[in-house]
Amino acid sequence: VPSDLNRAAVERLSAIPRTPLVALPTPLDAAPRLGAALGLDLFIKRDDVTGLGLGGNKLRKLEFILAEALAAGADTLMTTGGAQSNHARLTAAVAARAGLSCELFLKGEPTNARIGNLLLDTLFGAEIHFCGVVGYDEIDARMAARSEELGKAGRKAVAIPLGGATGLGTLGYVAAFREIMDQVTAERGDGPMTVVVAGGTGSTAAGLILGAALWAPMTRFLVVSASWKSDILTAEIRRCAAAGAALLGLPEPSLKGVQVTDAFVGPGYAQPSDSGIAAILTTARTEGVVLDTTYTGKAMSGLVAIAAAGSVETCGPVVFLHTGGAPEIFTRDGAAYGS
Numbered sequence: 001v002p003s004d005l006n007r008a009a010v011e012r013l014s015a016i017p018r019t020p021l022v023a024l025p026t027p028l029d030a031a032p033r034l035g036a037a038l039g040l041d042l043f044i045k046r047d048d049v050t051g052l053g054l055g056g057n058k059l060r061k062l063e064f065i066l067a068e069a070l071a072a073g074a075d076t077l078m079t080t081g082g083a084q085s086n087h088a089r090l091t092a093a094v095a096a097r098a099g100l101s102c103e104l105f106l107k108g109e110p111t112n113a114r115i116g117n118l119l120l121d122t123l124f125g126a127e128i129h130f131c132g133v134v135g136y137d138e139i140d141a142r143m144a145a146r147s148e149e150l151g152k153a154g155r156k157a158v159a160i161p162l163g164g165a166t167g168l169g170t171l172g173y174v175a176a177f178r179e180i181m182d183q184v185t186a187e188r189g190d191g192p193m194t195v196v197v198a199g200g201t202g203s204t205a206a207g208l209i210l211g212a213a214l215w216a217p218m219t220r221f222l223v224v225s226a227s228w229k230s231d232i233l234t235a236e237i238r239r240c241a242a243a244g245a246a247l248l249g250l251p252e253p254s255l256k257g258v259q260v261t262d263a264f265v266g267p268g269y270a271q272p273s274d275s276g277i278a279a280i281l282t283t284a285r286t287e288g289v290v291l292d293t294t295y296t297g298k299a300m301s302g303l304v305a306i307a308a309a310g311s312v313e314t315c316g317p318v319v320f321l322h323t324g325g326a327p328e329i330f331t332r333d334g335a336a337y338g339s
């Protein structure tokens with residue numbers, strides 16, 4: 001039975017302005033062949049097919065972030081990420097759709113290659129600034145300086161932090177948790193479930209965890225890091241969850257039942273891992289579903305390894321959240337996948 005606090009939080013969530021960008025609900029697909037291979041009752045939640053700009057998890061965050069930017073009178077969206085950032089690509093698509101300009105401040109040396117997400121950034125008309133191999137603090141300072149410059153020219157830019165990992169962005173996955181829970185309940189009835197998700201900035205996981213705290217506290221989570229060490233990712237999940245909770249008038253959610261692992265990052269962020277490639281092939285060949293090498297392939301490799309070791313602390317059905325990212329696979333030749 002939801003407490004008054006939870007009821008008030010749900011009301012607050014539905015009152016927060018949100019610009020619709022996603023055709024909801026996204027499908028929850030049964031994955032019987034992959035599930036049988038892993039010994040799991042497995043579903044894939046298809047947030048790779050959120051639609052606009054070739055889709056992905058960032059659109060649910062951008063629904064809230066865009067509404068706030070429009071209310072502030074923005075004419076330009078800015079954001080940052082790696083050269084193959086899905087978040088940058090979707091920010092560019094969202095800006096195009098909303099009739100705003102977009103400037104992307106990407107980490108890495110300048111390149112003329114417009115492949116994968118960079119190709120899409122260009123299609124959506126974003127201006128790309130390569131910032132060199134520098135820290136995100138430095139890139140944030142560059143965005144702030146550029147915002148100020150535009151401001152002096154009578155423009156209004158909104159700089160979206162890395163991965164849309166703000167309290168407001170995190171709310172996108174609070175609402176998504178409810179959608180997943182309703183879909184799983186329709187398939188399997190009431191009962192606990194396990195959610196598996198890739199962790200970049202941790203805000204997607206944080207939103208889901210906050211949603212579970214509201215509606216289904218027995219839910220277990222496996223968060224597979226694509227980049228950071230577990231302790232840093234856990235701290236970021238906590239920070240995003242606390243920021244989201246504050247907007248809803250809720251206490252910071254407990255991370256009991258949340259397993260965060262950095263064992264599947266492989267050679268490093270955005271560098272393919274052997275087990276990630278194997279998981280991409282298995283998923284493609286059992287379910288016809290395309291994962292990416294940076295996030296979802298590694299997340300699936302975590303689920304495969306943990307399921308094989310019998311150490312996945314699952315309860316009930318397992319939902320693998322497909323967060324998108326497929327444009328990145330077109331940056332390399334099929335030989336990278338052993339074909």
Ligand SMILES: Cc1ncc(COP(=O)(O)O)c(C=O)c1O
Pocket residue numbers: 056057085086087163165198199200201202203204205292295296323324325326
């Ligand atoms: C395809 C994909 N999956 C997962 C993530 C991780 O999401 P988050 O940054 O919210 O942890 C990202 C972005 O970082 C992404 O682009």
